[in-house]
Amino acid sequence: MKALTNINASSFSDAVQAAQRARAAGQAVAFSGGGTDLLQQIKDGTDPADVIINLRTVADARTITSDSGGVTLGGLIALSELAADPQVITSLTAIAQAAASVGTPQIRNVATLAGNVTQRPWCWYYRNGFNCYKAGGDECFSVNGENGQHAIFGGGPSYIVHPSDVAPALVAFDARFQVTGPNGERELNAEEFFVLPITNPERENSLAEGELLSAIRIPSVAANTFSTYQKIMDREAWTHAEVGVATVIQRDGNAVNNATVVLSGVAPIPWRVEAVEDFLAGRQINAATASEAGELAVSEAQPLAKNGHKLPMTSAAVERAILSLAAG
Amino acid sequence: MRDKSKPGPSETDSSVNYLDPKAQSRRDFLEGTGAAVVATAAASSLGVGVASAQESSRSARSAISLTVNGVDHSLEVDDRWTLVEVLRDQLDLTGTKIGCNRSECGACTVLMNGQPVYSCSQLAVWADGADVRTVEGLALNGQLSPLQQAFVDNNGPQCGFCTPGQLMTATALLQDNPSPTAAEVQSALVGNLCRCSNYNAIVEAVVAAGDQGGAA
Structure with a gap:
C-alpha cells in the first residue's frame, strides 16, 4: 500500500x-x-x-443513549452492535434489520454507522477509476453504458444509487444528522444532509471539507409504531440492494395513521415516496392496499436502458413491507 | 531468509533439519528462492531505482502492542501495514492467508477481541491493544480443536487456502451458538468464500463440531 x-x-x-x-x-x-x-x-x-x-x-462515540427526546446513536457504533441492540430491535426494528443486512459478519463487526451512511457509491465506473462526476470529472459513464444497477429516481447528471442500507431506515424514522466540523457542530435533517446530483454531482451529502458525521438522533417514536427493512439482492448475501425499502407505520389495529416509505438501491439518495405515504394514511392494511401502494411507488420512475427490472422489484418490496406490518 | 529465532508456526521447529532437502518445507524453499531473486535484482542496474522508490514512499511508523494467541508483542509497524501483513511478515504466523486482499473472500479472517474480522482490511495500528487469535491459536498442546478435527473428519479443506478463515469464523460462531443448525452455519459463514466450492463439507464439519461440544 x-x-x-x-x-x-x-x-x-x-x-x-x-x-x-x-x-x-x-x-x-x-x-x-x-x-x-x-x-x-x-x-x-x-x-x-x-x-x-x-x-x-474517540471516547464515547460508540454508545446508544436515550432521553425524553429520543435516541442518540453514536457514529462509531458497529453495525453488528446496532443489529443486536435490544432497544433498537424492539423500537427501531427497520434500523436493526438494515444494519444486519449489510455485507458479511466480518464487515459488520468493524463497519460503523457513520461510515455506512457516508460511504462512497459502488458504481462500477467510479470504483474502477473512471474520471466520472464522483471522481471529480464531468461525465456519468452509466448513461450510455452499463446501467443495470443505476438510478430509476432522482438521476442526472450522475446516476449512482446511494449504497447505504441503514440510511433509508434512519430517514424513515425522521433522523437528525449531527455533524462536527471546523466551525463546531450542526444538526441536519435528511433533506439537508443528503444531496442529489443535480445540486452537487460529486458528493452524496452536504458534509463540507473537514466535517464528519458524529452521531444520529432519532426523535421519540409514537406508540403502536412498527417498522421493517426489506432488501432484494441479486444473490442471497454479501451485496448491495437491488432494491430496499424501509417502512415505518403508526397504526391502530390495521388502520394506518401515518407511514413513511424510503427506498434504497434506486436513487442517488435515500428516496422517500411521498405518494405512497399519502396513499397509506387512513387506509386499512390489506392485500389490495399493499398491491396498489406497490404500483404507486414506481409511478414516477424513469428507468435507464438496462435497469427496468428495478420497477417490479420496487413494487414487490413495497407490497411485502406493508403486508409484513399488518396487525396480528 | 526467515529469522528462525522468531516465534512462529510449528514448521520452524528446531527438530526439522533444514539442510536435508527432503525435510525442507515448501515455504522455506519458496522463501529461499525469493531472496535469491531479490538479491539478483538489487545487484542489477535496476537496483538504484528500486531503492529510491522505496525511500520516497516511506510511511510513518507507530509503536503498538498486540496480544496474539495469548502472547504479548510490542511492535513498531509501518502505519500502512495491514494486520495480516504484520501477522505473516513480522510474527511469522503464516497460517492466516491473503486471498483477495479486499474484504471479499475471508481467507484473512482472524478473531479480534473475540469477533471475526478481515485482517487484510485493518491497519495494524488500528489493532493497537487488541487481543488477536489466529488459526495457529486453535490447537492446544498439540491437540487439534474439536472444530479442526471435525474439518479433518468431514473433508472440510480441499485446496485448504480458505480453511484458516473458515475455522476462525466458525470458532466465533460456536462460541456464541454451540450447536448451530446448517442454516445458521451458512449464515455465519457467508463472508468466507471457498473457490473449490466445498461448502457442503464445510457446513457439515461445523455442524458436526457443534454436535461434539463446540469450538473450544
Whole structure:
C-alpha cells in the first residue's frame, strides 16, 4: 500500500483539528471508522488519502443513549452492535434489520454507522477509476453504458444509487444528522444532509471539507409504531440492494395513521415516496392496499436502458413491507 | 531468509533439519528462492531505482502492542501495514492467508477481541491493544480443536487456502451458538468464500463440531 500516516483522534473536535493541520500541510485526509471500504479505495487509488484520522479512538462515540427526546446513536457504533441492540430491535426494528443486512459478519463487526451512511457509491465506473462526476470529472459513464444497477429516481447528471442500507431506515424514522466540523457542530435533517446530483454531482451529502458525521438522533417514536427493512439482492448475501425499502407505520389495529416509505438501491439518495405515504394514511392494511401502494411507488420512475427490472422489484418490496406490518 | 529465532508456526521447529532437502518445507524453499531473486535484482542496474522508490514512499511508523494467541508483542509497524501483513511478515504466523486482499473472500479472517474480522482490511495500528487469535491459536498442546478435527473428519479443506478463515469464523460462531443448525452455519459463514466450492463439507464439519461440544 502507498505511504500513510495514521493519527488516532481522542475526540471529534481533535479529529477535525488534526485534519485541518494535515490539509494545511498539503496532504489528502480521510476520516476512518471501521476503515474497511476506505482501505479498499486507497489500495485501488480511488481515494487519495495520505493521512488517515482514526476515529475508533474517540471516547464515547460508540454508545446508544436515550432521553425524553429520543435516541442518540453514536457514529462509531458497529453495525453488528446496532443489529443486536435490544432497544433498537424492539423500537427501531427497520434500523436493526438494515444494519444486519449489510455485507458479511466480518464487515459488520468493524463497519460503523457513520461510515455506512457516508460511504462512497459502488458504481462500477467510479470504483474502477473512471474520471466520472464522483471522481471529480464531468461525465456519468452509466448513461450510455452499463446501467443495470443505476438510478430509476432522482438521476442526472450522475446516476449512482446511494449504497447505504441503514440510511433509508434512519430517514424513515425522521433522523437528525449531527455533524462536527471546523466551525463546531450542526444538526441536519435528511433533506439537508443528503444531496442529489443535480445540486452537487460529486458528493452524496452536504458534509463540507473537514466535517464528519458524529452521531444520529432519532426523535421519540409514537406508540403502536412498527417498522421493517426489506432488501432484494441479486444473490442471497454479501451485496448491495437491488432494491430496499424501509417502512415505518403508526397504526391502530390495521388502520394506518401515518407511514413513511424510503427506498434504497434506486436513487442517488435515500428516496422517500411521498405518494405512497399519502396513499397509506387512513387506509386499512390489506392485500389490495399493499398491491396498489406497490404500483404507486414506481409511478414516477424513469428507468435507464438496462435497469427496468428495478420497477417490479420496487413494487414487490413495497407490497411485502406493508403486508409484513399488518396487525396480528 | 526467515529469522528462525522468531516465534512462529510449528514448521520452524528446531527438530526439522533444514539442510536435508527432503525435510525442507515448501515455504522455506519458496522463501529461499525469493531472496535469491531479490538479491539478483538489487545487484542489477535496476537496483538504484528500486531503492529510491522505496525511500520516497516511506510511511510513518507507530509503536503498538498486540496480544496474539495469548502472547504479548510490542511492535513498531509501518502505519500502512495491514494486520495480516504484520501477522505473516513480522510474527511469522503464516497460517492466516491473503486471498483477495479486499474484504471479499475471508481467507484473512482472524478473531479480534473475540469477533471475526478481515485482517487484510485493518491497519495494524488500528489493532493497537487488541487481543488477536489466529488459526495457529486453535490447537492446544498439540491437540487439534474439536472444530479442526471435525474439518479433518468431514473433508472440510480441499485446496485448504480458505480453511484458516473458515475455522476462525466458525470458532466465533460456536462460541456464541454451540450447536448451530446448517442454516445458521451458512449464515455465519457467508463472508468466507471457498473457490473449490466445498461448502457442503464445510457446513457439515461445523455442524458436526457443534454436535461434539463446540469450538473450544
